[in-house]
Amino acid sequence: xxxxxxxxxxxxxxxxxxxxxxxxxxxxxxxxxxxxxxxxxxxxxxxxxxxxxxxxxxxxxxxxxxxxxxxxxxxxxxxxxxxxxxxxxxxxxxxxxxxxxxxxxxxxxxxxxxxxxxxxxxxxxxxxxxxxxxxxxxxxxxxxxxxxxxxxxxxxxxxxxxxxxxxxxxxxxxxxxxxxxxxxxxxxxxxxxxxxxxxxxxxxxxxxxxxxxxxxxxxxxxxxxxxxxxxxxxxxxxxxxxxxxxxxxxxxxxxxxxxxxxxxxxxxxxxxxxxxxxxxxxx
Amino acid sequence: xxxxxxxxxxxxxxxxxxxxxxxxxxxxxxxxxxxxxxxxxxxxxxxxxxxxxxxxxxxxxxxxxxxxxxxxxxxxxxxxxxxxxxxxxxxxxxxxxxxxxxxxxxxxxxxxxxxxxxxxxxxxxxxxxxxxxxxxxxxxxxxxxxxxxxxxxxxxxxxxxxxxxxxxxxxxxxxxxxxxxxxxxxxxxxxxxxxxxxxxxxxxxxxxxxxxxxxxxxxxxxxxxxxxxxxxxxxxxxxxxxxxxxxxxxxxxxxxxxxxxxxxxxxxxxxxxxxxxxxxxxx
Numbered sequence: 260x261x262x263x264x265x266x267x268x269x270x271x272x273x274x275x276x277x278x279x280x281x282x283x284x285x286x287x288x289x290x291x292x293x294x295x296x297x298x299x300x301x302x303x304x305x306x307x308x309x310x311x312x313x314x315x316x317x318x319x320x321x322x323x324x325x326x327x328x329x330x331x332x333x334x335x336x337x338x339x340x341x342x343x344x345x346x347x348x349x350x351x352x353x354x355x356x357x358x359x360x361x362x363x364x365x366x367x368x369x370x371x372x373x374x375x376x377x378x379x380x381x382x383x384x385x386x387x388x389x390x391x392x393x394x395x396x397x398x399x400x401x402x403x404x405x406x407x408x409x410x411x412x413x414x415x416x417x418x419x420x421x422x423x424x425x426x427x428x429x430x431x432x433x434x435x436x437x438x439x440x441x442x443x444x445x446x447x448x449x450x451x452x453x454x455x456x457x458x459x460x461x462x463x464x465x466x467x468x469x470x471x472x473x474x475x476x477x478x479x480x481x482x483x484x485x486x487x488x489x490x491x492x493x494x495x496x497x498x499x500x501x502x503x504x505x506x507x508x509x510x511x512x513x514x515x516x517x518x519x520x521x522x523x524x525x526x527x528x529x530x531x532x533x534x535x536x537x538x539x540x541x542x
Numbered sequence: 543x544x545x546x547x548x549x550x551x552x553x554x555x556x557x558x559x560x561x562x563x564x565x566x567x568x569x570x571x572x573x574x575x576x577x578x579x580x581x582x583x584x585x586x587x588x589x590x591x592x593x594x595x596x597x598x599x600x601x602x603x604x605x606x607x608x609x610x611x612x613x614x615x616x617x618x619x620x621x622x623x624x625x626x627x628x629x630x631x632x633x634x635x636x637x638x639x640x641x642x643x644x645x646x647x648x649x650x651x652x653x654x655x656x657x658x659x660x661x662x663x664x665x666x667x668x669x670x671x672x673x674x675x676x677x678x679x680x681x682x683x684x685x686x687x688x689x690x691x692x693x694x695x696x697x698x699x700x701x702x703x704x705x706x707x708x709x710x711x712x713x714x715x716x717x718x719x720x721x722x723x724x725x726x727x728x729x730x731x732x733x734x735x736x737x738x739x740x741x742x743x744x745x746x747x748x749x750x751x752x753x754x755x756x757x758x759x760x761x762x763x764x765x766x767x768x769x770x771x772x773x774x775x776x777x778x779x780x781x782x783x784x785x786x787x788x789x790x791x792x793x794x795x796x797x798x799x800x801x802x803x804x805x806x807x808x809x810x811x812x813x814x815x816x817x818x819x820x821x822x823x824x825x
Binding site for chain 2: 266270362363364365366367368369370371388389392393396397399418419422423424425426
């Protein structure tokens with residue numbers, strides 16, 4: 260496994276791999292790798308035969324009051340995980356390598372970025388779309404792998420890739436969960452044991468939604484109300500949003516039909532957590 | 543020469559050329575090809591060995607009151623020019639091929655888009671940057687050729703390519719002029735003979751600026767004032783702007799030094815014309 264910090268190094272390695280006929284897979288990450296990321300690497304290895312993992316805590320997607328500084332950066336552990344899982348190249352650029360001068364060019368995706376997390380994290384998806392465009396141009400992958408846990412991010416990137424005719428495919432992989440149902444996230448590191456136990460409530464609410472839909476309830480207001488009630492048992496959790504939207508356009512739905520997304524964001528202490536499930540009534 | 547309308551067709555042709563070891567050059571145009579475009583094709587042929595010319599009148603870079611509808615579209619003549627000049631592929635997509643659904647993703651370049659034409663054509667450079675990003679992703683060229691006549695466009699695209707780490711080089715080629723000094727432009731087609739004669743005044747003003755600089759005058763206000771005076775002899779011309787800016791950042795200069803840009807935009811009747819020269823005092 261090669262670990263490189265320079266754009267020209269990763270380009271050279273990918274070019275050489277492509278010459279050998281390899282299919283290139285990219286797993287873009289901010290490091291602090293966990294079983295969710297490992298599942299992305301495994302998915303990449305199934306579909307591709309040369310795997311690049313990028314590790315870059317991207318400053319342009321954090322708001323001024325967000326956790327850019329305290330975001331975990333366990334480099335040694337991350338590299339061990341990549342090595343164990345058969346990654347070919349880890350691209351680990353410095354901020355200066357990625358943004359050598361003040362960045363003036365932004366990729367803005369309209370509409371899809373406005374609801375859900377977009378309302379509460381202004382500029383976040385602009386930063387995400389921009390750094391992904393940069394990483395895609397640097398690596399030149401055939402496939403890029405994202406987790407369904409960050410549903411809005413996946414929808415934004417899919418739309419960006421389609422609108423800008425990027426010559427690659429976006430694969431979105433299922434959310435990985437702890438036994439309690441809590442979605443695996445690097446930000447779970449911030450939680451105390453007690454908070455972690457309380458956080459299981461998020462998935463309980465999503466499960467409640469799924470059960471109700473399978474019982475024939477499709478009215479979004481009723482589903483959201485019932486999900487909200489699940490949180491009554493956990494007063495340490497404050498709800499940021501509970502939404503039911505179209506899984507691709509992220510437009511709010513009045514009634515659940517094909518590919519609806521039930522999505523939740525909460526705060527537990529200083530930690531913000533998100534989760535979602537796709538519900539499909541088949542009609 | 544192949545003429546293709548589909549994205550997948552141009553991709554297939556370029557992929558095959560690349561397999562044969564060809565260096566790919568792209569000349570993006572809106573058609574109505576003239577000697578300016580031909581000079582770009584010639585520059586491309588010098589540096590590359592597989593030339594793609596795109597012809598697409600991009601709706602997203604025209605304002606609602608601009609000349610999208612009346613913009614000339616002489617397809618037959620354009621194809622003859624491409625054939626004569628040894629172009630390998632003409633990519634001539636429909637609007638539906640380029641924008642199959644409502645475009646939601648925009649490439650926004652800050653600062654550089656704000657001055658000069660940007661003030662008078664809101665959204666223009668957003669449309670230009672976005673369609674160029676799309677064309678670059680569709681064709682995947684090694685080199686892309688633009689004319690210095692559209693100085694702000696060239697600066698915006700260079701900045702976009704650098705900021706987004708696009709794996710290609712932008713070449714900016716000298717402005718081609720008529721004997722009168724008038725910069726060749728598709729929009730010259732709109733001018734009557736009388737208007738065309740008057741329009742020569744634009745380059746006279748730029749030449750005046752160059753002369754003054756070579757006489758040691760570097761104060762931007764003084765230079766702009768003298769350029770403005772050249773237009774007193776042509777009352778049919780109304781000046782939109784006369785600017786002296788840094789040629790790369792397009793920031794206004796108080797004094798001409800290395801790589802300054804003197805730029806002019808005017809209206810003659812219903813036609814808007816632009817022109818510029820680079821002045822360099824060497825210090």
